[in-house]
Amino acid sequence: MVHIYTGNGKGKTTAALGLIARSLGRGKQVCLIQFMKKNFEYGEIQFYSQQKNLDIFQFGTDKLIEPNKPAAIDLEEAAAAYRKAKQVLKSQKYDLVVIDEINVAVSWGLLDLAKQLELMQLAGDAEVVMTGRYATDEAIEKADLVTEMREIKHYFSKGVKARKGIEF
Amino acid sequence: MVHIYTGNGKGKTTAALGLIARSLGRGKQVCLIQFMKKNFEYGEIQFYSQQKNLDIFQFGTDKLIEPNKPAAIDLEEAAAAYRKAKQVLKSQKYDLVVIDEINVAVSWGLLDLAKQLELMQLAGDAEVVMTGRYATDEAIEKADLVTEMREIKHYFSKGVKARKGIEF
Numbered sequence: 001m002v003h004i005y006t007g008n009g010k011g012k013t014t015a016a017l018g019l020i021a022r023s024l025g026r027g028k029q030v031c032l033i034q035f036m037k038k039n040f041e042y043g044e045i046q047f048y049s050q051q052k053n054l055d056i057f058q059f060g061t062d063k064l065i066e067p068n069k070p071a072a073i074d075l076e077e078a079a080a081a082y083r084k085a086k087q088v089l090k091s092q093k094y095d096l097v098v099i100d101e102i103n104v105a106v107s108w109g110l111l112d113l114a115k116q117l118e119l120m121q122l123a124g125d126a127e128v129v130m131t132g133r134y135a136t137d138e139a140i141e142k143a144d145l146v147t148e149m150r151e152i153k154h155y156f157s158k159g160v161k162a163r164k165g166i167e168f
Numbered sequence: 169m170v171h172i173y174t175g176n177g178k179g180k181t182t183a184a185l186g187l188i189a190r191s192l193g194r195g196k197q198v199c200l201i202q203f204m205k206k207n208f209e210y211g212e213i214q215f216y217s218q219q220k221n222l223d224i225f226q227f228g229t230d231k232l233i234e235p236n237k238p239a240a241i242d243l244e245e246a247a248a249a250y251r252k253a254k255q256v257l258k259s260q261k262y263d264l265v266v267i268d269e270i271n272v273a274v275s276w277g278l279l280d281l282a283k284q285l286e287l288m289q290l291a292g293d294a295e296v297v298m299t300g301r302y303a304t305d306e307a308i309e310k311a312d313l314v315t316e317m318r319e320i321k322h323y324f325s326k327g328v329k330a331r332k333g334i335e336f
Contacts, residue, residue, distance in 0.1 A: 005179055010313060011180075014182075014183040014186030017186030017187075017190065018181070018183055018186035018188075019334065020186075021185050021188070021189055021215045022182065023211065025211035025215030025216070026214070026332050028333045043191065043193035043194040044189050044190040047189045096333070140321075143321070144323040145321060145323050146319075146320035147178050147179045147318065148177065148318040150318050152308060152316050153314045160312075164194050165264070166264075
C-alpha cells in the first residue's frame with residue numbers, strides 16, 4: 001500500500017515517524033529515505049539512529065532551496081535519493097519504506113513526477129509512505145491512502161520559532 | 169503549547185508517536201496517556217515500552233464503546249485517565265505530554281469538555297498534544313496549534329482490514 005501525507009499542517013513527517021515506531025514494535029524491517037534533509041541535526045534521527053531494523057539514508061544539503069530554481073547539487077542529491085529509493089524498493093528487503101519530503105522535491109522541480117510515480121509502482125508488498133506538501137493530483141490518484149494534514153491554526157503565526165524536540 | 173490533532177484521516181495518533189521519537193532524541197522527558205486503549209496489543213507500545221525517559225499510562229477496556237452510551241467501567245476508566253493527566257501536568261516533570269484519544273472521550277460522553285479544557289490550562293511550559301476525532305470548537309479555540317488530518321482516500325474503503333504494524 002502507498003500512503004501520502006500532504007497538506008500545509010504540522011504532522012506529515014511526524015506521522016511517518018510514528019508509523020516507524022509502530023512497525024519496529026512489530027519487528028518489521030524499516031527504511032527511512034529523506035529528500036532535502038542532510039547535514040542538519042534532527043531529534044528524530046538522533047533517536048532512530050540507535051534502532052536496529054531501521055536503515056536511514058539522508059540526501060540534500062544544509063542550504064535552503066529556492067523552489068523551481070534548484071542548484072546543481074540539489075538536483076544531484078535528489079537524483080541520488082531517487083536511485084536509493086528505487087534500489088531499496090527493488091530489494092524487497094523492507095516492510096515499511098518512508099520516503100520523506102518527496103512530494104516537495106517533485107513540486108520544487110528537483111525530481112520528475114514520473115520518477116515518483118515509478119517508485120509508487122515498485123511498492124509491491126511493502127508499505128510505502130510519501131510525505132511533504134504539494135502532492136500532485138497524479139500521485140494522489142495513484143496512492144492507496146491519502147491524508148491531508150490541514151493547518152487550522154499554528155503557533156508559528158504568533159511568532160513562535162521552530163523548537164528542538166518539537167519541530168526538529 | 170497545546171497541540172490538537174483531529175479529523176477523520178489516518179495520522180493523528182501516529183503524529184503524536186512521531187513527536188515522542190523526536191523529543192526522546194533530544195533527551196526530553198515524555199509521558200503518554202491513552203484514553204480507551206488498555207488491554208489491547210499495540211506495536212507502538214511494544215516499541216516505546218522499552219524506552220527510558222518515557223512513561224506510559226493506558227486506560228479503558230478491550231470492549232467497544234457505544235458513543236454516548238458508555239458503560240460504568242468506561243466512565244471510571246476515563247475519570248482515572250483524567251486524574252492521571254492532571255497529576256502528570258501538575259508535576260511539571262515532563263517536557264511533552266501526549267493525551268491520546270481525549271477528543272473522542274469528550275465527544276462520546278466519557279469526559280466533560282470542562283475537564284479537557286482544565287487539562288489544557290495546566291500545560292504550563294510543557295508541550296501537550298491531544299489527539300482524536302471530533303475535537304470541539306472550544307478545545308480548538310483554546311489550543312495553540314491545530315491540525316485536521318483529513319481523509320482524502322483510505323484503503324479501508326476498499327475492504328482492507330487494519331494490519332499489525334500499520335494500524336496498531
